[in-house]
Amino acid sequence: MTSSLEKAKDPTGLRRVVIEPVSRVEGHGKVTILLDAANKVHQVRLHIVEFRGFERFIQGRPYWEVPVMVQRLCGICPVSHHLAASKALDRVVGAHTLTPTADRVRRLMHYGQILQSHALHFYHLSSPDLLLGFESEVARRNVVGVLAAYPELAKQGVMLRKFGQEVIRITAGKRVHGTGSIPGGVNKAVSEAERDELQRALPDVIAWARTGVALVTELFAKDRATYERFGTVRSNILSLVGRDGKLDLYDGVLRARDADGKILFDGVDVQGYDALIKENVRSWSYMKFPFLTALGPEAGWYKVGPLARIQNCDSLGTPLADAARDELLAVTPGKLVHAPLAFHWARMIELLHSAEVIERLLADPALLGTDLVASGPRGTMGVGVIEAPRGTLIHHYEVDEQDLVTMCNLIVSTTHNNQAMNEAIREVARQYLDGHEPTEGLLNHIEVAIRAFDPCLSCATHALGKMPLEVEILDAEGALVERLVREGEHLG
Amino acid sequence: MTDTPEADATFQLDGHDVPFEPGQTILQAALAAGKYIPYLCFHREFHPHGSCKVCTVKVNGRTGASCTTPARPGDVVESETEEIRDLRRHLVQFLFTEGNHFCPSCEQSGNCTLQAVGYDLGVTTGHYVPLFPNRPLDASHPEVLLDFNRCILCELCVRASTLVDHKSVFALSGRGIDKHLVVNAESGRLADTNLAVDDKAMSVCPVGVIQRKRRGFLVPIGKRTYDERPIREVAVDREKEA
Numbered sequence: 001m002t003s004s005l006e007k008a009k010d011p012t013g014l015r016r017v018v019i020e021p022v023s024r025v026e027g028h029g030k031v032t033i034l035l036d037a038a039n040k041v042h043q044v045r046l047h048i049v050e051f052r053g054f055e056r057f058i059q060g061r062p063y064w065e066v067p068v069m070v071q072r073l074c075g076i077c078p079v080s081h082h083l084a085a086s087k088a089l090d091r092v093v094g095a096h097t098l099t100p101t102a103d104r105v106r107r108l109m110h111y112g113q114i115l116q117s118h119a120l121h122f123y124h125l126s127s128p129d130l131l132l133g134f135e136s137e138v139a140r141r142n143v144v145g146v147l148a149a150y151p152e153l154a155k156q157g158v159m160l161r162k163f164g165q166e167v168i169r170i171t172a173g174k175r176v177h178g179t180g181s182i183p184g185g186v187n188k189a190v191s192e193a194e195r196d197e198l199q200r201a202l203p204d205v206i207a208w209a210r211t212g213v214a215l216v217t218e219l220f221a222k223d224r225a226t227y228e229r230f231g232t233v234r235s236n237i238l239s240l241v242g243r244d245g246k247l248d249l250y251d252g253v254l255r256a257r258d259a260d261g262k263i264l265f266d267g268v269d270v271q272g273y274d275a276l277i278k279e280n281v282r283s284w285s286y287m288k289f290p291f292l293t294a295l296g297p298e299a300g301w302y303k304v305g306p307l308a309r310i311q312n313c314d315s316l317g318t319p320l321a322d323a324a325r326d327e328l329l330a331v332t333p334g335k336l337v338h339a340p341l342a343f344h345w346a347r348m349i350e351l352l353h354s355a356e357v358i359e360r361l362l363a364d365p366a367l368l369g370t371d372l373v374a375s376g377p378r379g380t381m382g383v384g385v386i387e388a389p390r391g392t393l394i395h396h397y398e399v400d401e402q403d404l405v406t407m408c409n410l411i412v413s414t415t416h417n418n419q420a421m422n423e424a425i426r427e428v429a430r431q432y433l434d435g436h437e438p439t440e441g442l443l444n445h446i447e448v449a450i451r452a453f454d455p456c457l458s459c460a461t462h463a464l465g466k467m468p469l470e471v472e473i474l475d476a477e478g479a480l481v482e483r484l485v486r487e488g489e490h491l492g
Numbered sequence: 493m494t495d496t497p498e499a500d501a502t503f504q505l506d507g508h509d510v511p512f513e514p515g516q517t518i519l520q521a522a523l524a525a526g527k528y529i530p531y532l533c534f535h536r537e538f539h540p541h542g543s544c545k546v547c548t549v550k551v552n553g554r555t556g557a558s559c560t561t562p563a564r565p566g567d568v569v570e571s572e573t574e575e576i577r578d579l580r581r582h583l584v585q586f587l588f589t590e591g592n593h594f595c596p597s598c599e600q601s602g603n604c605t606l607q608a609v610g611y612d613l614g615v616t617t618g619h620y621v622p623l624f625p626n627r628p629l630d631a632s633h634p635e636v637l638l639d640f641n642r643c644i645l646c647e648l649c650v651r652a653s654t655l656v657d658h659k660s661v662f663a664l665s666g667r668g669i670d671k672h673l674v675v676n677a678e679s680g681r682l683a684d685t686n687l688a689v690d691d692k693a694m695s696v697c698p699v700g701v702i703q704r705k706r707r708g709f710l711v712p713i714g715k716r717t718y719d720e721r722p723i724r725e726v727a728v729d730r731e732k733e734a
Contacts, residue, residue: 060629062637064708069597093706173713177596180712188712373710402631403705 005426008034008042017438022046022447024125024142026076027457031446033429039436041429046422046450048287048457058408063089063399068179070395070410074456076120078177079113079168080388080413083250084395087384089183091271092399094376101369102185107250108361109171109180110386114249115205115354116164117389118306118347121454122212123157126344129448130219135441153215156208160351163198163205167358170194185373192368199362202355206320209352213324216345220331227341228331229431231424231449234259234338236292236302238416239309240270240387246317247309247353249387255312256292256302261336264292270385273394277411287457289418290411301419303338304391305453306346311336318360321353340424340452347454381407388413390454414455424449501565506572512563519547519558522571523731528724529571530580530609532587532698533646534559536734538655544587544646546580546609555579581613589620590669592627592641593699599708600700602716606644608723630675632683636694637703643673648696656692661685673701 008014011034020030027048034043054073058066067085071078083106090098098106128141131150140148147154165175170190172178180186220227238256242248254268254276268276279288280297291300302308311329316322328345331337361367381398391413398407428449432442502509503518505527512521517540522529531547534540542560549558550570558571570576587593587606595601630638645664650673653661661682665674677684687693694702713719717726 062629062631062705062708064706065597065599068599068709072596178713179709182709187710188714403637404629404631 005041005044005429006422011043013037014042017443019443019446022450022457024128024447024451025455025457026074027455029450029455029457031425031450033433033438033446035433035438039434039438041426041434044422044426044429044446045284046418046425048285055408055410058397058405061405062403063092063397063405064183064403066397066405066408067181067183068177071177073410073412075176076456077113077117077389079109079172080386080393081395082172082178082181083110084384084386084388084393085397086181086183087251087386088382088395088397089384089399090374091382091384092379092397093184094378095184095374096376097374098185099369099371099374100366101189101371102373104361104364104367105171105186105189106181108190108358108367109168110250111354111357111361112164112167112171114164114389115209115351115358116161116168118351118354119157119160119164119212121389121451122216122344122347122351123154123160125454126448126451127153127157129444129451130216130344134444134448135439138440138444141444153211156211160205160208160212163201164354166201167198170198182373184375187372189369189372190367195362195367198358202359202362206352206355206359209348209355210320212348213345213352216348217324217327220342220345224331228339230339230341230445231428231431231452232339233420233423233427234336235420235423236264236295236300237308237312237336238292238302238304239312239392240385241266241309241313242317243267245314247313247315249309249350249354251386254385254392257312257336259336259338261311261334264294270394271383273383273385273411274396274409277394279411279415285418287418288411288415290416291419301423302416303420304413304416305343306350306389307337307340307343308391309387310346310349316349316353318353318356320356321349324349324352340449343452343454390414390456391416412456414453414457417453417455421450421453421455424453501563503563503565503567503569505569510563510569516563517559518549518551518561518563518567518569521563522558523728526728526732527571528728529558530612530723531559532605532609532644533648535648535651535696536731538648538651541647541651544583544644546583548576548579548583550576577613581615582619584610584613584615585617585619587644588615589618589622590625591643592622592624594641598642598700599703600642602713602719603711604700604718605698605723606642608718608726611718612723627672630680630682631705632681633685633687633705634683635689635705636682636687637705638673638675638682639701639703640673642699643701644699645671645673646698648698649673649693649702652696653687653691653693659686659691659693661687661691661693 014034017033022029029048032045067082070085071082073081124143127146132141169175172180236258240252241255242252255266256264258264277290278293279290281288291297310325316325384395386393393413394411396409397405400406425446428445432445502511510521510525519529529547533544540559542557547558548555551567595607627640649662653659660676663674666672675682675685
């Protein structure tokens with residue numbers, strides 16, 4: 001399923017167009033496009049050009065530091081890393097079952113995080129393209145432009161995010177980079193006053209979330225041909241689902257489907273993730289390329305994230321979001337929706353779902369309990385998997401008898417979508433760029449496809465000493481003068 | 493009130509009269525009077541050490557460590573001047589850049605005297621080029637972790653272990669920039685010392701070097717020592733309660 005535009009047959013004489021940086025995404029990336037004299041596209045690549053290295057420098061640190069340290073991977077979805085690490089280390093401290101209070105507080109923190117991150121992505125980062133137009137005036141194609149053209153909508157986006165951040169503050173201690181979750185549980189419960197404060201805000205939050213879903217549904221309906229076709233590539237999908245098959249963004253088992261929706265595997269314990277997934281490397285990106293082991297690197301790549309998981313599960317389990325999901329599934333009855341722009345739709349459905357789950361959690365008296373931490377027989381390794389806003393997030397640690405981390409493997413949501421994003425921008429290049437002089441507006445189409453996946457590029461670049469390097473020296477005509485290569489390892 | 497000259501004696505601290513008792517240092521008298529002077533290596537239970545110099549003041553125009561300078565009647569002491577605060581800020585910045593102080597993931601964050609003093613002095617950056625020294629942890633002890641990255645060489649653990657615990661578990665070794673904390677075992681490992689978790693040396697570290705294992709981040713944000721009130725209030729109240 002990998003397309004031919006990954007590598008030009010002969011780069012000699014081709015013109016190189018670069019989009020750098022890719023804007024309105026988290027982190028630093030660039031896109032390179034090789035065109036011939038007739039503007040025919042020969043190669044398109046999304047390169048991740050930053051390097052973080054958390055997997056390496058977490059080694060040698062005490063395990064209880066890890067949930068706080070690793071969340072610094074990200075400023076948008078730190079809670080996901082905070083919780084995935086905590087879940088992995090629950091196993092190290094023998095807490096295979098959390099106390100009810102710890103479970104509810106962590107879930108509340110996580111759904112607050114999903115809500116704020118989805119609001120940030122849609123209203124602040126992507127709505128300028130969708131509301132103002134892919135080729136609208138670039139100086140206004142931003143959140144300030146949206147604020148001017150759609151002030152009420154923009155305000156709702158800001159308020160939705162604010163609510164999610166408040167949920168995080170109450171559960172984690174700070175809006176960004178708190179410390180609420182610890183191995184074995186949490187360090188605080190929710191007080192009655194804090195619960196009441198959130199409950200008072202909920203009716204507005206649910207109303208704004210419904211408006212958001214209605215908006216994306218309408219956008220899709222208005223220009224259905226474009227939305228269905230834009231950068232669409234078929235692929236497998238992967239996500240956690242609850243043990244009952246319903247959507248569960250905090251905990252569950254792994255399920256994958258092929259591009260037709262047929263189940264590839266289901267009910268897999270996350271502790272065995274490394275048998276299911278392997279990672280490949282390319283010389284031109286710091287981000288790895290995961291694939292389903294059974295299908296191999298060519299056919300085994302997959303999508304994760306909102307669009308994958310709301311189709312992968314049997315239902316969402318909350319009434320308003322389920323009704324919205326039915327409308328999305330009706331686009332291609334009986335088949336999976338693969339359109340990148342449908343990610344926005346799915347994301348807003350999940351935002352609504354998160355608000356409904358938060359409403360349920362706030363009504364649960366266990367949230368106010370006092371039994372915060374569980375423990376049991378000490379373990380030496382743990383895998384924690386969570387559905388982060390951008391998709392399946394895997395943290396894997398080994399800890400020695402002195403309590404220090406000896407191994408860390410992170411497979412971050414955005415990494416799973418690496419091949420899918422590359423294939424989507426290649427498809428967009430075929431659809432919109434081929435044969436045309438690349439204008440800013442046309443090139444923004446490439447970025448629109450990347451943004452649909454809501455990538456977090458800074459989260460996704462951690463491997464140290466494993467990545468291949470390729471240096472090419474080209475002359476003024478683009479002819480290769482010299483090429484230096486250091487081969488990478490096949491990982492997994 | 494007594495009428496002995498010593499008991500009535502005062503010195504001036506930033507224009508305010510501060511009474512003192514015979515034998516008190518400027519720092520002790522200031523704290524007793526509710527006036528905060530920043531410090532790191534001072535501890536009321538130990539003889540003043542005078543090594544960190546963060547409590548430096550100007551006494552009659554000459555600089556000196558207020559923790560070791562005896563209070564004298566009529567002295568004019570400057571503490572909260574821009575010049576002195578600037579000097580202290582640089583001293584603290586030296587400490588931040590000599591060690592590896594990663595507050596965002598440090599379990600001592602919110603309870604750390606160095607961090608709190610940094611906030612008090614308006615330290616917003618390390619200013620100097622960080623040295624990033626390589627200081628491996630000692631996690632050999634089953635209950636105690638030593639993270640040397642955070643050591644500021646205050647010697648409080650050395651003093652507590654020697655004078656209170658009578659064990660001499662800790663010492664400083666090396667000179668100048670190479671000076672570092674060591675433990676008193678042939679192997680160099682904490683596990684091979686007789687440190688116990690209820691030793692005084694376990695509770696005096698102003699930073700996060702000596703930590704009980706598996707307790708990190710148990711106290712939520714909002715309940716830590718310096719979450720609600722700055723160190724200049726906490727330190728003065730602590731002195732009142734002592």
